[in-house]
Amino acid sequence: MLTDQASAFLAEVRAQRLPPIWEVPIAQARADLDRNADALFGEAPPVAAITDETAAGVPVRIYRPTETPTGGALVYLHGGGWALGSLRSHDMLCRALAAHSGQTVISVDYRLAPEHPFPAAIDDAWSVTRWSAQRWDHVAVGGDSAGGQLAASVALRARDAGLELRLQVLIYPVTNHAFETASYAAFNDLGALTQAEMRWFWGTYLSGPDQTPAVDHSPLQATSFSGLAPALVITAECDPLRDEGDAYADRLRAAGVATVHSRYAGMFHGFIRLPARIDEASAAIAQVADALRTACGGQRAPA
Numbered sequence: 001m002l003t004d005q006a007s008a009f010l011a012e013v014r015a016q017r018l019p020p021i022w023e024v025p026i027a028q029a030r031a032d033l034d035r036n037a038d039a040l041f042g043e044a045p046p047v048a049a050i051t052d053e054t055a056a057g058v059p060v061r062i063y064r065p066t067e068t069p070t071g072g073a074l075v076y077l078h079g080g081g082w083a084l085g086s087l088r089s090h091d092m093l094c095r096a097l098a099a100h101s102g103q104t105v106i107s108v109d110y111r112l113a114p115e116h117p118f119p120a121a122i123d124d125a126w127s128v129t130r131w132s133a134q135r136w137d138h139v140a141v142g143g144d145s146a147g148g149q150l151a152a153s154v155a156l157r158a159r160d161a162g163l164e165l166r167l168q169v170l171i172y173p174v175t176n177h178a179f180e181t182a183s184y185a186a187f188n189d190l191g192a193l194t195q196a197e198m199r200w201f202w203g204t205y206l207s208g209p210d211q212t213p214a215v216d217h218s219p220l221q222a223t224s225f226s227g228l229a230p231a232l233v234i235t236a237e238c239d240p241l242r243d244e245g246d247a248y249a250d251r252l253r254a255a256g257v258a259t260v261h262s263r264y265a266g267m268f269h270g271f272i273r274l275p276a277r278i279d280e281a282s283a284a285i286a287q288v289a290d291a292l293r294t295a296c297g298g299q300r301a302p303a
Contacts (some may be wrong), residue, residue, distance in 0.1 A: 003235045003265075005279060006238070014191040022200045029084055033080065037088065043267070044095040050062070057127065060106050061091070061107040063097075065101070069104050074104070074140045075108060076143060077148075078090040079148070080146060081197070082112065083113045097288060102293055103292050110128075113204045122154070122217070127142055129165075143169070143170070147171040158229065166229065166296050170233045187239060217246065224255070225254070225255035230258040231259045233261045234262050238262050239268055239269040241269060246261070
């Protein structure tokens with residue numbers, strides 16, 4: 001059941017009667033997401049420095065919380081269905097994570113579909129993660145929605161390559177190319193995310209000729225979850241993606257991976273970027289920041 005704040009916000013969204021994503025020019029959809037981001041987030045705490053750089057050929061924005069930050073860094077992968085989202089859309093969230101955790105945040109401007117279908121995004125995410133591991137003592141990877149999928153798949157690649165990650169932060173992640181879960185049926189009409197939209201995002205992303213291996217886009221299909229980085233998995237109760245996120249947390253735990261799984265009651269898909277409107281967003285940001293501080297500060301991630 002949605003909280004009062006969540007219900008009021010989604011009622012406003014539905015009242016706008018926005019056209020479906022596939023009827024909007026992709027450039028306009030991206031611009032709309034960027035334009036509305038700051039107002040929905042509100043104030044973000046200051047950080048010492050923000051620089052736009054290139055990491056292994058991929059544009060990144062690096063947030064340094066202090067003049068002398070610790071040796072930890074979070075590689076952050078924005079959401080947006082692999083087709084939307086940018087450094088701009090997640091700028092305030094990355095500022096807040098850097099400021100509250102005391103860790104450097106590296107926001108990745110990975111290539112987007114349909115111009116760059118799978119596996120461009122995961123390849124960019126992996127390149128930046130390896131680049132970061134050469135420069136920071138302790139590296140975590142995280143993201144929201146499609147970015148959560150990228151983060152989970154990067155963690156699988158890192159395990160297989162022998163690259164140690166301190167933490168994987170998966171915020172209402174996409175974990176499987178499937179649409180038959182109970183949460184898809186239950187929360188399709190809220191106004192935050194629909195099955196039709198997810199089918200469009202998936203179809204846009206997987207439009208290229210190379211669509212293997214599946215774990216690079218559907219980490220829930222991995223054959224083994226043992227040996228993966230400790231995880232913080234955040235899901236939203238009223239989200240079509242809830243069940244696949246819950247299932248991923250369960251698979252991690254069953255494999256012996258230290259996993260914290262928090263399902264935010266009454267929340268919908270996308271809530272963490274809305275602290276100006278949704279109180280639980282600030283709580284989720286604080287939870288992520290605390291986990292990062294613990295993991296990248298040289299201690300074990302919370303269990």
